[in-house]
Amino acid sequence: MQTELKSRIASGAVLAAVALGATWAGGFAFQLLAVAISLLVYYEWSTVTKLAERDFQGNAFGWLSQAVIAALVLLDYMPLTLPVLVTCAAIAALWVGLRKTSWWLFGGIVYAGLTGISLAAIRGADYLGLVAMLFVFAVVWGTDIFAYFTGRALGGPKLAPAISPGKTWSGAIGGTMCGVLAGVAVFMAHFSLQDLRIPLIALVLSVASQVGDLFESFIKRRFGVKDSGRLIPGHGGVMDRVDGLIFACGAALLLVLGQLLLAGGREVPFGSVLLGL
Known part of the structure; x- marks a missing residue:
């Protein structure tokens, strides 16, 4: 287990560095x-x-x-x-x-x-897009990391035993709390927090990321496979690593499209709409 955890942390750090580097470059x-x-x-x-x-x-x-x-x-x-x-x-x-x-x-x-x-x-291509992407990363990664460690530390009732026996309610709640705090921290590093909009968006994205994780677990269980691939040491495949990110980004896309429709379809930067700026 220690070897697997070390491999998971090392590959996760490399992936995070690549993702953050590309995000910064835009x-x-x-x-x-x-x-x-x-x-x-x-x-x-x-x-x-x-x-x-x-x-x-x-x-x-x-x-x-x-x-x-x-x-x-x-x-x-x-x-x-x-x-x-x-x-x-x-x-x-x-x-x-x-x-x-x-x-x-x-x-x-x-x-x-x-x-x-x-x-x-x-x-996107602007500064707000950079902050928005970092915000989403913070929510998803904070949720994923702390759900894993909180669940292992506290245990308790299973979240969805028929789909993913290892996930617990304690991990889901702990991950959500930390994901929201991580997203808010990224936002406040750039802007002042005026209301509860950003924490609520972070909450939606955190829940979406966990639903995405469960969805991929359902697919793997449906087809009797342990991992979606073998590309990433300690994580399996790319889908194993980005399942939560996919659903969180999809939820962010729906939130923004909904707001743009309500605003009459005005063409504005995606990041500014997501962050309410």
């Missing part, structure tokens, strides 16, 4: 990171769910959809990414419905596609 460097994560997520999703075996042509379309979305992100055509994703998902749904194949194709296209889109949208 621009093409972060877009490349977002695209790499989304493509690796689709690879692991399609491998775990055996999409190539179930539906080779559908899986080829899945890869095509991810390639198109990745190109749009890298070329900085962000306004086109969501319409393209919706179109690809609709085509996949039609294909699955007509051919009676696997709905995991539809899920993979949406799951991986939103990963790259939401990451790139949050970071």
Whole structure:
């Protein structure tokens, strides 16, 4: 256990350094990171769910959809990414419905596609995007780290024993508290806290990240695999490492889109909307 923990900490530190470096650099460097994560997520999703075996042509379309979305992100055509994703998902749904194949194709296209889109949208190209991305990282990482250690230290009733037997309510609550505090700390390092909006957003993202963790655990249990891959020592695959981040970024994207719709669809920086600035 000690060896596994050391490996987990070491690989986690390297991954955090890469993520923070790309986040600080912004621009093409972060877009490349977002695209790499989304493509690796689709690879692991399609491998775990055996999409190539179930539906080779559908899986080829899945890869095509991810390639198109990745190109749009890298070329900085962000306004086109969501319409393209919706179109690809609709085509996949039609294909699955007509051919009676696997709905995991539809899920993979949406799951991986939103990963790259939401990451790139949050970071954006300005200072507020940098703070917003650091805010999300702080919430997700704070939740993940302290949920692990709090759960091991306190134990208690299981959170979802049928899906992930190792997770406890004490870990979930402890992780959420620390995730919110970490997010608020990042925000207050740059701006003054005026109301409860930021803690509430951090709470939503923290809960979303834990739901994302449980969702990936459900997929692995459904297909009888321990890890989504073997790329990261101590963590397994990329999906094992970013499952919570994917759901948190997706929740942030929905929050911002909702606010923009209420505001009449004005084109404003994503980071400023998420942070309420």
